[in-house]
Amino acid sequence: MTQSSAVTAQNDSNLIPATDLVTVSRAVADLRRGEIVLVQGHDNGEAHNVAVIAAEPLSQHGLQRLCDIAGSDTAPAIVLPRVRAKSLGQTAKDDPFVAFVSDGQSDVDANRLGEIANPLLDLDALPAGEWRPISMAENAAIRLAKLARLLPAVVTVPVSADQLETLARAQNLLVLQSESINGYENASAASLRQVSEARVPLEDAENVTVIAFRPEDGGQEHLAIVIDEPAKDKPVLIRLHSECFTGDLIGSLRCDCGPQLRGAISEIAKSGQGGIVLYLRQEGRGIGLVNKLRAYALQDRGFDTLDANEELGFDADERVYRPAAEMLRQMGFESVRLLTNNPEKLTGLESWGVTVSERVPHKFPSNGHNEFYLQTKKDRAGHLF
């Protein structure tokens, strides 16, 4: 499969421009290293911009810079998932995220805010202050923290339009539109292009080509593991496999990912018709490895796999399937037989134009450690075991 056999750019007028895609990707890196980014938004027709720093990592120096932007009369807000806010005593609001503003800047300390944001810590009372709904820009900032695979919690201060330009120039800070952040995942998926391929014989399938697809913003590559030479004019047997460092690489028994990955490769090889495993870089159902380890710590305290995600401020499943659909399209496959027990993968692929002609069950025996995990997927996530 060569690049020339494939790409015809997807005509999608709703996509954000490539320049915005790159800016969001740069902002993800800034947030991860504790830098401030500036986010523009509007609520009820009125501009509301914020300077944002991630609650993780949060240094006193970074927080001080944010307070300097705000001026001495304005305390920063910490934006938290509702579930965390509830555990800290907030009661009224039902929005998924809410902001807490303490009465004075003197109460604000980076360690304290870091503790407030950390759902693994039990805390006593908050400083005096009040809760308020979040703005569009703060909502986008939470999205950015999720894209950065950080805890979905940020610290913000308001910034006027004039101040925004001055700050961007004087402190070399990135300015982002909320719409660009919200449109990032789609545009990044649509921008995937084949960048390399090689033959990689595997233990369970000798005739294998691994093809790497990279998004234009330089984000993580997704991989197509093409087994034998599947025909393009009939439904191809595929598996969508979401990255799982613990299960795929070190043999974790907490999940069923390792057996599912190896099992899919051998089942496709045995079919004699060829097929594809798409290895998608959405570790931990899209929350990232570090947050998955946090979710495991919560599961060790009694939360199930779905509630643990939500306790951290994520959806139970944050995965997207446009990258998979885009890779299939570029390789010339329109219709698939999908190895899965997860109905969301069927609807996810179909919503991006791939025909799923059949679901092929993909169940493996439990191992003495993952019974509750599998049972939860069946009982609560609708998995078809």
Ligand SMILES: Nc1nc2c(ncn2[C@@H]2O[C@H](COP(=O)(O)OP(=O)(O)OP(=O)(O)O)[C@@H](O)[C@H]2O)c(=O)[nH]1
């Ligand atoms: N957040 C979180 N992610 C987990 C947990 N256990 C496994 N995962 C992740 O879940 C994903 C496993 O997904 P898959 O095996 O592709 O899909 P599935 O939803 O189980 O559906 P199937 O196709 O039926 O296997 C991987 O990204 C794992 O890292 C957990 O307890 N918490």
Ligand SMILES: [Zn+2]
């Ligand atoms: Zn796993």
